[in-house]
Amino acid sequence: MYIIGENIHIISEKVKEALANRDREFFMDLAVRQVEAGAKAIDINLGPRKKDWAEVFPWIVETVESVVDVPLSIDTTNVDGMEAALQKITKAQPILNSTSAEPERLEKIPLLAKKYNAKVIALTMKTEGIPVEADARVNIAIETLIPRMMEIGFPMENLIIDPLVLTVSGCQQYCPHLIEAVRTLQYAWDPKPNISVGLSNVSNAVPNDNRPLINRVYLAMLMGVGLQMMIANPFDEKQNNVIRWVETKDTSNPLARLYNKIAERIGAGEEPQLEDFDLTDPEQSEIWKTTQILLNKVIYADSYLMN
Amino acid sequence: MPIEIPKDKWAGSIRAITIGATSAEGGTRSRCVTIGGETTMPYLHFEAPTPNKPVIAIEIKSRKPEDWSPLLMEVWGEAMTDPAQWAKKSEEAGADLIALGLTVEDTPDDAVRIVKSVLSATGLPLIVWGPGQAEKDNEVLVPVSEATKGEKLVLGICEDKNYRTIVATAMANGHLVQARAPMDVNLSKQLNILISDMGMPKERIIMDPTTGALGYGIEYGYSVMERLRLAALQGDAMTQYPMIVTPGFEAWKTKEAKVGEGVPEAWGDWKARAIHWETLTAIALVESGADIVVLRHPESVARVKDAIEELITA
Numbered sequence: 001m002y003i004i005g006e007n008i009h010i011i012s013e014k015v016k017e018a019l020a021n022r023d024r025e026f027f028m029d030l031a032v033r034q035v036e037a038g039a040k041a042i043d044i045n046l047g048p049r050k051k052d053w054a055e056v057f058p059w060i061v062e063t064v065e066s067v068v069d070v071p072l073s074i075d076t077t078n079v080d081g082m083e084a085a086l087q088k089i090t091k092a093q094p095i096l097n098s099t100s101a102e103p104e105r106l107e108k109i110p111l112l113a114k115k116y117n118a119k120v121i122a123l124t125m126k127t128e129g130i131p132v133e134a135d136a137r138v139n140i141a142i143e144t145l146i147p148r149m150m151e152i153g154f155p156m157e158n159l160i161i162d163p164l165v166l167t168v169s170g171c172q173q174y175c176p177h178l179i180e181a182v183r184t185l186q187y188a189w190d191p192k193p194n195i196s197v198g199l200s201n202v203s204n205a206v207p208n209d210n211r212p213l214i215n216r217v218y219l220a221m222l223m224g225v226g227l228q229m230m231i232a233n234p235f236d237e238k239q240n241n242v243i244r245w246v247e248t249k250d251t252s253n254p255l256a257r258l259y260n261k262i263a264e265r266i267g268a269g270e271e272p273q274l275e276d277f278d279l280t281d282p283e284q285s286e287i288w289k290t291t292q293i294l295l296n297k298v299i300y301a302d303s304y305l306m307n
Numbered sequence: 308m309p310i311e312i313p314k315d316k317w318a319g320s321i322r323a324i325t326i327g328a329t330s331a332e333g334g335t336r337s338r339c340v341t342i343g344g345e346t347t348m349p350y351l352h353f354e355a356p357t358p359n360k361p362v363i364a365i366e367i368k369s370r371k372p373e374d375w376s377p378l379l380m381e382v383w384g385e386a387m388t389d390p391a392q393w394a395k396k397s398e399e400a401g402a403d404l405i406a407l408g409l410t411v412e413d414t415p416d417d418a419v420r421i422v423k424s425v426l427s428a429t430g431l432p433l434i435v436w437g438p439g440q441a442e443k444d445n446e447v448l449v450p451v452s453e454a455t456k457g458e459k460l461v462l463g464i465c466e467d468k469n470y471r472t473i474v475a476t477a478m479a480n481g482h483l484v485q486a487r488a489p490m491d492v493n494l495s496k497q498l499n500i501l502i503s504d505m506g507m508p509k510e511r512i513i514m515d516p517t518t519g520a521l522g523y524g525i526e527y528g529y530s531v532m533e534r535l536r537l538a539a540l541q542g543d544a545m546t547q548y549p550m551i552v553t554p555g556f557e558a559w560k561t562k563e564a565k566v567g568e569g570v571p572e573a574w575g576d577w578k579a580r581a582i583h584w585e586t587l588t589a590i591a592l593v594e595s596g597a598d599i600v601v602l603r604h605p606e607s608v609a610r611v612k613d614a615i616e617e618l619i620t621a
Contacts (some may be wrong), residue, residue, distance in 0.1 A: 169493060299538045299546060300499035306504060307545050 002229040004073050004095070005031075005039030006200065010047045016090045016283075019046060019056070027060065028067045035068045037234040040066065041095060044085075046076035053081035058088040065091050073121070073231070079108050085114040097231075098162060100125040101144040110154050113146075121196060124181070130164050132173055134180035136161045142188050156163040160194040160229065161185055167204035168214060168293055168300050175202065175218070175294050179266060183225035196229040197217045197222065202294070207302050216242045217262065217290040223247075224263035256285060261292060271295060275302045314354050317540035321598075322547050323359060324433035324484060324510055326461055327432025331391055331452040333457040333481070337430025340403050342513075343549035350618050351595045358620050361593050362403035363608050364434055364601045366555050367393040368410045369421045376565045378581050379603055383594060390421050392427035398429045400605035409447050413438070419454045426458065434461040434485065434601075441469035452476040459511060461485050461551075469500055469613075474505050481614065485551055487515035490527050492534045492546075494532040499545045503553040513599070515546040520557035520564075521588045528552070529595035536596045552592045555603035558585035586610045593618070 003266035010016055018026035029043050042064060049056045057074070064072060065088075068129055073095040074085045082096055098121040099109035106122075124130070124137040141161050149159050161180035161302055166174040178197070186192050202218045203211035215232075216239045222230075223246045227296045229304040232239065246263045261276045277288045286305055292298040303307065323344035328334025328438040344358035348365055360597030368417045371387040388393040394405045407425055409418050422435055435451055437444025448462055450471065462477045470486070477484045486502055489493035502512055516535060518528030532550060558564050564584040567577035574580055585607040593615060602608050 003415050125484055172493075297541070298543050299492050299496050299534070301493050301545065303497055303500040303504070307496075307543070 001227075001247065002040045002196075002222070003038055003234050004041040004043045004196070004231040005034035005037075005234045006043050006045075006198070006231045007034055007062075007233060007235070008275065009045045009075075010044060011045075015046075019060075024063045025068075027063045029181045030284070031064045032069045032265075035070055035235050038127075039070065039234040040232060040239060041071040041092075043073040043075050043097060043231055045097075046119055048076055048078040049081055050078065054084055056062055056084040057081045060273050061085050061088040064155050065089065069093055071119075072116075079112065082109070083112060093158075096120045096159070098123050101140045106144070106148050110148055110152055110214050112152050113158065115157075119153075119160055119178055119194075121160045121162050124161065124163045130166065132177055134163075134177040134184060136186045137177070137181045138188055141185060141193070146189055146193070154195065154292075156189065160196045161163070161188075162198065165197045165199060165218075167303070169204065169205040171188050172293065172296050174255070179221055179225055182222055182227055186226055194229060195227065196231065197227065199230045199232040201275075206266040210302075210305065212236055212238060213286060213290055214294070215239060216259075217287055217295050219243070219265040220246055220259045220262045220293075221294065224266035226267075244270060254278065254281065257284065258287060271297075312438075315351075315540075316349060317380060317542075318548055319540050319544075320344065320547055320620070321536075321539055322510055324428060324513060324549050326379040326434075326459055328457055328459040328481075328511075329412055332459070334459060335430075336492075338432075341612055343537070345596070347404050347540065349532075350596060350621070351390035352621070357619055359598070361598050361600065363486060363611055363615075364404035364406040364551075364599055365400060365604050365608060366408060366604075367397060367425075368408045369407065369413050369451070370418070372410075375466050375603075376581065377567075378578055379559065382605060391424040394425045394429045394431075397605075398431055400419065401536065402431060402523065403428060404434060404599065406436065406601045408466045409438050409451075411438040411440065411443055411607050413445050413447055417529050418449060418451050419603070420609055422451045426449050432461075434463065436463050436485075437609070439472075443500050445472040448473055449476045450478045452482055455482075456480040456589055459483060463487065464515065465498065465502065465503075467494065470498065470502060473506065474502050474507050477511065478505070478507055483511040483513060485515050486548075486601070488533050489526075490517045490519070491523055492516075492531055493540070495531070495535060495544050496538075499548060499588040503545065509544075509548075512548050513551050514546075515551050516599065517554075518552045518554065518588075518592060519559055520561050521584055521591065522563070523557065523561055525557075525588060525591055529591060532592070532596035534576035534599065549598035550596060551599040551601065552597045553578075553601045554589040554592055555601050555607070558588045559603055582606045583608070586614075590614045 055239045071092040088286040096113050100123040124140040203214040251257040265272045272291045277284045279285045293300045321343045325341045327339040341426040347354040351592045386396045421598045465486045483500045486498045516531045519525045533547045564581035
């Protein structure tokens with residue numbers, strides 16, 4: 001699993017404060033720890049920085065690159081900020097996060113990526129919004145995103161398609177469709193396009209206690225259909241266990257067996273079955289309930305585990 | 308060519324719930340009302356009968372409401388100044404239940420006195436709503452609940468911000484609760500879980516998914532009802548409750564129903580339009596699976612009753 005570490009994100013109060021203080025040590029530490037925890041790239045989302053982008057983007061690139069060698073994912077809607085970051089990068093091939101099928105973004109960002117030999121994450125989203133149906137999202141990739149890349153001679157291996165994870169709390173019907181979109185997108189082009197998702201979006205607006213469980217059950221499902229890249233929290237040890245168990249087909253303990261079974265079922269186009277679970281084990285029982293909300297079988301509620 | 312109609316067989320069903328207690332059951336009602344019990348989507352008689360037909364509650368207030376439409380003032384007349392009289396007239400108008408709304412002006416003593424007067428004036432089961440402000444609701448509903456122990460009233464309205472006190476007093480005194488969430492399946496289910504978690508028996512919860520009037524969001528309302536019903540039939544225990552909705556309140560808020568002046572002439576006769584608005588809102592919700600519809604105008608009550616009969620016997 002290629003994890004793009006998500007932790008340098010302006011939504012975090014600590015990140016906000018460290019940025020206000022231009023606290024280099026904070027960002028250096030957070031970058032190093034993410035890489036040590038297994039992140040293969042570092043996402044940097046400091047917002048659009050409308051006023052101070054010319055200073056902030058080069059500053060953060062220089063700060064992070066002073067301690068790690070991995071690719072940086074420049075995560076902003078500010079195109080000028082992206083370019084300022086790109087000009088400063090000296091180490092690995094960067095990632096632009098992101099473009100979409102919205103005309104203005106699709107016009108500018110792939111050209112910028114091409115100019116600086118960056119990879120680009122392209123969201124299957126149009127101006128009208130995000131379609132629910134898996135097919136509609138795949139069609140945006142085939143009919144809009146990929147043709148644009150061909151048009152400008154952008155190397156396909158540098159394109160990463162993100163079919164958009166939405167939260168189970170409020171957009172529950174999208175969750176099973178995203179799994180199918182990940183499955184189908186791999187057959188959408190030859191060579192097979194790179195696919196990445198923002199995993200923790202699945203638990204946006206979910207009470208914090210339940211977020212990691214929802215994230216890792218969804219991850220097992222997505223790995224079942226072939227997901228190999230995601231923006232995620234590399235410090236989540238239980239999530240890292242799931243990655244290791246599923247990648248190595250480790251079935252040496254009941255949970256490892258269960259997560260492998262979930263991945264296998266979803267991979268085969270089946271649903272996890274009650275018989276796969278030992279419901280006398282509270283943890284397995286929680287995982288079962290989580291599969292049911294993620295597959296939109298049971299209506300989500302914040303206290304769904306009490307149901 | 309013979310056509311085989313495909314039939315769904317569902318794993319789950321809606322709980323049957325009884326409101327009101329006769330003297331045999333420790334109350335004073337002349338009859339009870341049982342709702343729910345459905346085992347399939349509404350009125351698919353070829354799959355399963357509708358075990359309990361939807362019922363109509365007429366909404367009355369503890370004090371004459373100054374902001375109601377003049378059409379309602381006209382039809383209820385003087386009775387609006389006396390909740391007992393109003394309840395009696397509502398029973399005559401064909402109500403299956405009375406929904407009594409208390410107001411912010413009511414002291415706890417007033418509330419108890421008024422609820423008791425309504426219980427004496429009619430033998431119908433009773434729904435009692437607080438004025439709709441958390442603190443005030445708790446202040447009046449607790450003494451009402453205690454003073455009417457065993458009557459199996461429906462107390463409301465429980466919402467996520469304020470449900471604990473109402474649920475606790477309903478549990479202690481043998482009443483039911485109305486659990487309202489703002490047109491959102493996730494929040495409806497969440498509130499049901501929280502109320503059950505307090506220990507409220509499942510046969511004493513009625514869910515209120517909130518609705519909108521015709522032209523004012525009714526389609527959001529019935530979509531939520533459809534989704535809740537489907538989830539219940541699929542076996543989700545926390546959505547297997549009968550539903551109460553308030554089309555009278557919603558319809559009489561609309562300009563089309565509420566006012567007769569300053570509207571386009573093409574809108575036609577005011578009274579006819581207003582009653583159509585309430586009736587059509589209510590019937591659409593009955594068809595979406597409502598078990599209790601709360602109405603305001605007696606003419607609408609008669610029409611919705613006819614529509615229910617047709618649905619049941621069709």
